Amino acid sequence: MKTLCRGMLLWLLLGAAHADISVQDDQGRTVRLGKPAQRIISLAPHLTEDLFAIGAGPNIVGVSSYSDYPAAAKKIPEIGSYNHFDLEQIRTLKPDLIVAWPGGNPARQLTQLESLGIAIYYDDPKKLTDIPHVLERLGVLTGRTNIAEQAAAQLRTRTATLAKYHAGKRPVRVFYQVWDRPLMTINGEQAISDVMRLCGAVNVFAELPSRAPTVDEEAVLVANPDLIATSGDSTAKNTWLQRWARFPRLKAVARNQLYMLPPDLLSRMGPRLVDGAEALCAAVDKARQ
Amino acid sequence: MSLLATNQLSIRQGQRTLCHALDINIKPGECWLVLGENGCGKSTLLAALAGWHAPQAGKINLHDKPLPSWTSQERAKRMAWLTQQDDSAFPLTVLEKALTGRHPHLGRWDWESTDDIALAQHQLARLDLVNLAGRDLATLSGGERRRASLAAVLAQQAELLLLDEPLSQLDLRHQQQALAILRDETNAGRSLVLVSHDPNHAHGFASHVLLLFGDGRWLAGPVQETLTEANLSALYRHPVRSHLVDGQPWFLPGPHVA
Amino acid sequence: MKEHTHLTRQRLALIMAALLLLTLVLLTISLCLGSTAYRPWQLWQSTPDAQMARDVVLQLRLPRSLAALVVGGLLAMAGLLQQILLRNPLADPYVLGTSGGASVGALAALLLGASSVLVSLSAGTGALASTLLVFALARHDHSSQQSRLLLTGIAVASFAGALSSLLLSIAPDGLLRGMVFWMLGDLAGAPWQVAGLVLLGLLILLWPCARDLNILSHGQQAAHALGSQTRQLQWLLYFASSIATAVAVTSAGLIGFIGLIVPHALRLVLGQDIRLLLPATVLGGGCTLLAADIVSRTVLAPQQLPVGVVTALAGVPVFLWLLQRRGRQQ
Numbered sequence: 081m082k083t084l085c086r087g088m089l090l091w092l093l094l095g096a097a098h099a100d101i102s103v104q105d106d107q108g109r110t111v112r113l114g115k116p117a118q119r120i121i122s123l124a125p126h127l128t129e130d131l132f133a134i135g136a137g138p139n140i141v142g143v144s145s146y147s148d149y150p151a152a153a154k155k156i157p158e159i160g161s162y163n164h165f166d167l168e169q170i171r172t173l174k175p176d177l178i179v180a181w182p183g184g185n186p187a188r189q190l191t192q193l194e195s196l197g198i199a200i201y202y203d204d205p206k207k208l209t210d211i212p213h214v215l216e217r218l219g220v221l222t223g224r225t226n227i228a229e230q231a232a233a234q235l236r237t238r239t240a241t242l243a244k245y246h247a248g249k250r251p252v253r254v255f256y257q258v259w260d261r262p263l264m265t266i267n268g269e270q271a272i273s274d275v276m277r278l279c280g281a282v283n284v285f286a287e288l289p290s291r292a293p294t295v296d297e298e299a300v301l302v303a304n305p306d307l308i309a310t311s312g313d314s315t316a317k318n319t320w321l322q323r324w325a326r327f328p329r330l331k332a333v334a335r336n337q338l339y340m341l342p343p344d345l346l347s348r349m350g351p352r353l354v355d356g357a358e359a360l361c362a363a364v365d366k367a368r369q
Numbered sequence: 370m371s372l373l374a375t376n377q378l379s380i381r382q383g384q385r386t387l388c389h390a391l392d393i394n395i396k397p398g399e400c401w402l403v404l405g406e407n408g409c410g411k412s413t414l415l416a417a418l419a420g421w422h423a424p425q426a427g428k429i430n431l432h433d434k435p436l437p438s439w440t441s442q443e444r445a446k447r448m449a450w451l452t453q454q455d456d457s458a459f460p461l462t463v464l465e466k467a468l469t470g471r472h473p474h475l476g477r478w479d480w481e482s483t484d485d486i487a488l489a490q491h492q493l494a495r496l497d498l499v500n501l502a503g504r505d506l507a508t509l510s511g512g513e514r515r516r517a518s519l520a521a522v523l524a525q526q527a528e529l530l531l532l533d534e535p536l537s538q539l540d541l542r543h544q545q546q547a548l549a550i551l552r553d554e555t556n557a558g559r560s561l562v563l564v565s566h567d568p569n570h571a572h573g574f575a576s577h578v579l580l581l582f583g584d585g586r587w588l589a590g591p592v593q594e595t596l597t598e599a600n601l602s603a604l605y606r607h608p609v610r611s612h613l614v615d616g617q618p619w620f621l622p623g624p625h626v627a
Numbered sequence: 628m629k630e631h632t633h634l635t636r637q638r639l640a641l642i643m644a645a646l647l648l649l650t651l652v653l654l655t656i657s658l659c660l661g662s663t664a665y666r667p668w669q670l671w672q673s674t675p676d677a678q679m680a681r682d683v684v685l686q687l688r689l690p691r692s693l694a695a696l697v698v699g700g701l702l703a704m705a706g707l708l709q710q711i712l713l714r715n716p717l718a719d720p721y722v723l724g725t726s727g728g729a730s731v732g733a734l735a736a737l738l739l740g741a742s743s744v745l746v747s748l749s750a751g752t753g754a755l756a757s758t759l760l761v762f763a764l765a766r767h768d769h770s771s772q773q774s775r776l777l778l779t780g781i782a783v784a785s786f787a788g789a790l791s792s793l794l795l796s797i798a799p800d801g802l803l804r805g806m807v808f809w810m811l812g813d814l815a816g817a818p819w820q821v822a823g824l825v826l827l828g829l830l831i832l833l834w835p836c837a838r839d840l841n842i843l844s845h846g847q848q849a850a851h852a853l854g855s856q857t858r859q860l861q862w863l864l865y866f867a868s869s870i871a872t873a874v875a876v877t878s879a880g881l882i883g884f885i886g887l888i889v890p891h892a893l894r895l896v897l898g899q900d901i902r903l904l905l906p907a908t909v910l911g912g913g914c915t916l917l918a919a920d921i922v923s924r925t926v927l928a929p930q931q932l933p934v935g936v937v938t939a940l941a942g943v944p945v946f947l948w949l950l951q952r953r954g955r956q957q
Contacts, residue, residue: 146799261813261815261816262811262813262815262931262933263815285929288929288930289930290930293929293930293931294930294931294933295662295929295930295931296661296662296687296815296928296929296930296931297687297815297816298661298663298665298682298687298688298929299662299663299928299929301679301682301683301687302662302663302665302679302683323816326686327682327686329678329679329682416848419848419851419852420851421848421851421852440854441851441854441855442854443854444854445852445853445854446854448852449852450848450852451852452848452849452852454846454849457845458714458715458716458844458845459710459714459716459844459894459899460895460898460899461845461899462633462898464633465633465634465899465900466845468633469841469842469845469849469853470853472839472842472853472854472855473853473854475838477835478835480635480636481633486633525853
């Protein structure tokens with residue numbers, strides 16, 4: 081009887097240990113897994129980068145299109161784009177975990193995925209400092225807590241270094257050009273504005289209500305930023321910045337503070353956002369000189 | 370002297386020959402009445418005479434010169450064509466419609482002169498349309514629109530008028546008024562080709578008749594010889610009787626003969 | 628009110644003078660208003676702000692306003708020409724698939740990463756190709772309403788729309804966002820010089836034919852009988868409307884309703900004589916788009932609304948009101 085009780089206790093403990101993989105995602109839901117995820121599908125390029133950063137790349141069985149970093153990600157089968165993916169194919173890949181991005185993935189398709197009974201982790205980081213915690217949680221779900229914690233610690237250190245270096249320095253007013261025609265920028269809620277705050281820069285259009293507002297050129301002239309930056313994307317050409325050359329009285333033009341930052345770094349909420357932050361902050365520092 | 374002449378003119382519409390080897394010669398002051406069943410090719414013949422429908426074979430000469438060798442403007446100065454269609458897709462006043470007749474007489478940079486306007490007003494007056502001069506065509510009745518179109522054709526002051534059922538939709542008084550005007554035009558030396566459904570229309574002023582049988586056969590000649598009970602009965606495939614009223618023959622449908 | 632039975636030179640001159648005055652007034656308003664408080668008269672003051680005012684007024688507001696005038700003029704003219712061509716007051720570059728063809732051409736070039744010159748050329752080719760396709764398929768249509776031409780145009784427009792959707796769905800995401808916004812219309816930085824020359828050239832080419840176009844709009848047969856060379860006129864209308872559409876689309880993206888509403892509204896007010904309607908439509912279209920642009924860049928300043936949305940929101944009610952007013956008069 082005693083042994084039986086002990087056996088049951090052990091079984092319960094083991095069972096509990098098995099079901100112990102659980103994290104809270106960004107929507108406050110608890111994601112539970114019986115064992116570390118072995119077959120993962122990523123529904124956004126930055127999530128693919130997150131998974132690779134914690135060494136879970138080999139466990140990814142499907143990615144959304146434009147999952148082009150690191151190079152190994154390009155070899156993984158695509159399941160469609162982030163805003164429209166193929167549910168049949170996802171089901172056929174028999175994933176035990178889907179990492180989703182509610183900021184971009186269509187809610188209706190996500191609901192359908194939930195009804196298929198597959199565990200879904202919702203990722204919705206708002207700022208640079210949210211990302212290390214994302215890596216830690218993905219580390220728990222994939223059973224790679226060690227690498228994940230290391231990667232997270234590294235990100236925290238780099239972020240802290242940036243913050244320390246720029247602390248107390250003269251603020252630099254920045255116009256961040258998201259698109260050329262129409263002329264689009266970002267407001268203060270965007271992560272890029274958060275990165276700007278980190279290195280003592282100020283988004284001149286932080287107060288606008290819309291997250292990605294189209295703005296008037298004359299508003300830019302009047303705001304007269306110290307620095308104009310764009311990361312564009314693969315299609316952005318240098319012509320995006322050339323339009324400002326017509327206005328030599330703009331401080332950014334007069335001091336030649338027009339920067340084309342590497343594409344994708346600042347627009348993806350993944351581990352390379354800190355690279356983007358370093359690039360932007362370096363430009364901000366130059367504008368200060 | 371010939372105003373408009375056809376030489377072995379054949380007209381086809383799709384696979385149907387409407388008129389084969391037609392030879393007619395229209396002289397100044399003549400009025401030709403074109404009769405035939407529905408769909409026998411009266412309108413298509415008129416379109417061919419106007420240079421719009423390309424004939425299958427044969428020639429059309431205007432003033433002894435092949436029709437295609439006339440410039441459009443010079444042709445339009447000599448020959449007017451009233452088509453059956455007279456609706457306008459856009460708002461257009463009655464006077465504007467009448468003034469269109471002056472188009473071939475105006476150079477590229479010319480504007481309608483007071484004379485042109487007076488002429489157009491005069492044609493409107495003849496057709497009882499003066500009070501409607503500022504009205505939009507779309508607001509008029511079918512008969513009023515038809516008269517406005519006729520006014521435009523008259524304002525063109527051409528020597529030859531090709532008229533495709535100018536009297537359709539006109540009430541009795543306006544029909545008689547329009548016929549009187551057409552008679553005046555022939556008396557003034559103009560030539561008319563008048564497509565009609567009523568053999569009595571050209572009473573008193575039609576000089577010639579052209580009967581189209583719809584299968585390529587045709588019959589043309591002076592009214593007295595051609596406009597007969599026998600010919601009309603054959604044309605309409607229904608008995609037609611001639612009745613003398615005030616010494617003039619009037620054609621009415623007779624009882625059906627099985 | 629005295630009825631206007633026909634157009635006189637005096638009436639033409641009077642109305643054009645009034646429209647020119649309206650254009651100048653709107654242009655002045657446009658130069659005075661914007662997301663910032665700079666005003667044209669600050670140009671001549673000797674304050675440090677004069678330089679900024681110069682940049683804002685002369686480098687930004689002026690070219691943008693001129694672009695609005697020119698693009699609006701081109702769109703309205705293209706609509707008018709296609710209405711004459713189809714004898715249908717509801718025809719416009721969208722119905723005939725001209726805009727669709729232009730956008731397919733432009734999107735394809737954008738997708739291939741072509742330069743802006745190539746994008747313009749490609750849009751022009753698309754507009755002409757869709758036009759030629761419509762004309763080739765429906766050229767033997769002698770029916771008075773030209774219903775086959777209209778239906779062919781609608782079919783080609785749908786096909787062009789499907790092609791655009793196809794191109795958009797295979798486009799990379801970043802490009803897609805740009806293209807979609809580009810399709811909503813954007814006048815900032817729109818090149819107005821070349822477009823203006825094209826507009827002027829087309830006006831000089833077409834106005835002498837205005838009386839011919841008048842009678843062509845009554846029907847091909849009637850026009851033929853009155854001595855017009857209908858075939859040549861139709862080709863002229865096709866090419867002129869395609870070029871106008873392509874230039875407008877590549878300069879400022881797809882902006883709707885100008886080509887439909889402006890000619891129609893002016894017809895209701897001014898009558899249908901093309902000698903007046905052609906230049907009036909050009910100015911009216913320019914004024915309408917300029918007014919729409921003033922609204923689009925001031926209501927939420929410094930944020931901007933897509934100008935195509937403003938033209939649709941403002942244009943349709945005005946159009947309905949005119950239509951209803953006309954119904955009452957009769």
